[in-house]
Amino acid sequence: AAVRDALGSLDGLVLEPVGQRILKNIEAPIEVLRIRLGEPGREDFLEQRRLGVAVLPFTDPSGEVAGYLADGLADDLIAGLARFRTLAVMGRGATFHYRGAAVDPRRVAADLGVGFVVRGTCVAEGAALRIGIELVAAGTGPVLWAERFEGTASDLLATQDTIVERVVAALAGRIAAAGQADSIRRRPASPEAFDLVLQGIFHAHQTEPAATATALRLFDEALALEPDYPLALAWQALMQLRRWGWAPTGGGDLQPVLERARRAAALDPGDGWCQLVLGQVAMYAGDLDLAAVHHKRATALNPFDAHILALRSPLAVYLGKPEEGVLLIERALRLDPFPPPWYASNHGLALYAARRYAEAAAAYAAAAMPQTGVLAGLAASLARLGDAAGARQAAARLMAREPHFRVDVFMTMRPFREAADRRHLREGLRLAGLPG
Structure with a gap:
């Protein structure tokens, strides 16, 4: 800030942010600025x-x-x-x-x-x-x-x-x-471990339970060959987090998964994906401050990675910053105009939290694979809009898919910091007629 203040007062100088860097012995990323003469204009946009x-x-x-x-x-x-x-x-x-x-x-x-x-x-x-x-x-x-x-x-x-x-x-x-x-991303010494991780990532992108189980098995096999392979550890932790989110009774203890994610990030602190996964697990474990640190590190390392931006969006919502969450997911959608299905859930959540119910309903309705979170969010958004029939229909689709769904269990996996934000979603779900 002192450098910015000193230089920013000089005529003709413009300080441009060029991202953040992680420096040795400094926990938080450091903002890096570039000095240029004159105001950026059309040529800068064209160069980008x-x-x-x-x-x-x-x-x-x-x-x-x-x-x-x-x-x-x-x-x-x-x-x-x-x-x-x-x-x-x-x-x-x-x-x-x-x-x-x-x-x-x-x-x-x-x-x-x-x-x-x-x-x-x-x-x-x-x-x-x-x-x-x-x-x-x-x-x-x-x-x-x-x-x-x-x-x-x-x-x-x-x-x-x-x-x-x-x-x-x-x-x-x-x-x-x-x-x-x-x-270049750190490689394992074992080509077989590398091959297994590639196969695992292929299945992990499919998101269904059977594919997730296959991905976990492949990551386990890779780690049996090379126990300190950071990318395998990170993907294994992410698949375990996904499986935790599917548990009908609230998921259970995330500490072992958090320790695995910590290990991956420690083994390769320069890998944005490892930083992101640690942030994701920390978020659902309830440590939102730790999650924010590692999400920001992930962005500093890979500022143009749409998935990182899309996954940062829910954290902004849980921290009580829904409009920031909307900006993050919409920037991700600009970078990746043909996104995977889970983007719709994050987009809808941010819009719902921002009280933009019509846009939230449209985002949820556009999901190619309407899973539990999508149908729950759609039901709550329609209920807030006063569309009782539409809300009941979405709730019925959800209950047909998840007969044991309960609002209280669903909310245990939504780590809102502010009680008012938690209440806003819970009341919307109950307004739609969902049980619990």
């Missing part, structure tokens, strides 16, 4: 657009490569590129919308508002695996950089590191190349 990157799903013309390997390669590129704060990298949901489609990169760039598109192929020939990757400029569609990588599937670990490094090097004129080796 030019620095947007979309990574398309890799295609498999041979039909022989396992889907999770191709998906994992694209995911890893997204994660690696997102760590560079000068790049606005589109989220997984935005680009995986194009899976299996033969699309012109210029169309993708126009749809998503980015300046660069990364696309690639994975082709299996017997035991060999051949990967081709291109970096395409949005304006006229020229290929700025292309490379081929060959090896066996067991070489995937080293191959993915090389690909991420070379894509980053291809953008060296537009990003700071210094420290790029540190930008």
Whole structure:
């Protein structure tokens, strides 16, 4: 603040925030400012657009490569590129919308508002695996950089590191190349553990109980091979948190899950996903202040990760800041215009807490997979709007899905700090006719 005050008074100087950094021996992230001459204008906006990157799903013309390997390669590129704060990298949901489609990169760039598109192929020939990757400029569609990588599937670990490094090097004129080796997510020593985690993440994205059970088994197997693999620990903790949320009687003790998430974040403090998961578990364990610290660290590490922003939204609501929650989820939706189904629940919760009931009902109604939280929120929103028939219908759908649903149990898993905010949701659910 003292530096800002001293420099901010000088004519012609503008201090621009460029994100936060985590420094050794300092717990809270430190805000970093950039000095520039003159006011930012249209050229700054255009430069941000030019620095947007979309990574398309890799295609498999041979039909022989396992889907999770191709998906994992694209995911890893997204994660690696997102760590560079000068790049606005589109989220997984935005680009995986194009899976299996033969699309012109210029169309993708126009749809998503980015300046660069990364696309690639994975082709299996017997035991060999051949990967081709291109970096395409949005304006006229020229290929700025292309490379081929060959090896066996067991070489995937080293191959993915090389690909991420070379894509980053291809953008060296537009990003700071210094420290790029540190930008790549920490790898396990065991290629088998890496393969199991890729498979687990593939199932974790599907959200159903059976898929969650499969994901947990795969993460357990990975950790049996490499007990200190941070990403496996973080995903295991997240799946255990998801299963806790499904428990009909209130979930139980989250302390073991919290300790697992702490361990993941301690093993790799520079991984935004590990920080996010620790924040999520801390939030539902009732430690909202700890959750806020790690959510902010996650954003400082990966400021363009839509999932991080979307998952921060409920914490803002539980802290009594619903409008901030709305801003976070809506920013996530701008970064990821084709989001996974759970975004709708977080969007609806923030809008309901902000007393924007019509918008909340619309957000809940748009959910592709209406699960318990979505149907409960829809019922409460319609009840607040005075639509008794609609509220009863949503409540009936919920009870058909969850015959043992009770409002009091549901509320134990909603860690509102303020009693008035908790009461606002509870009364809406009961107004809709839900039991308990």
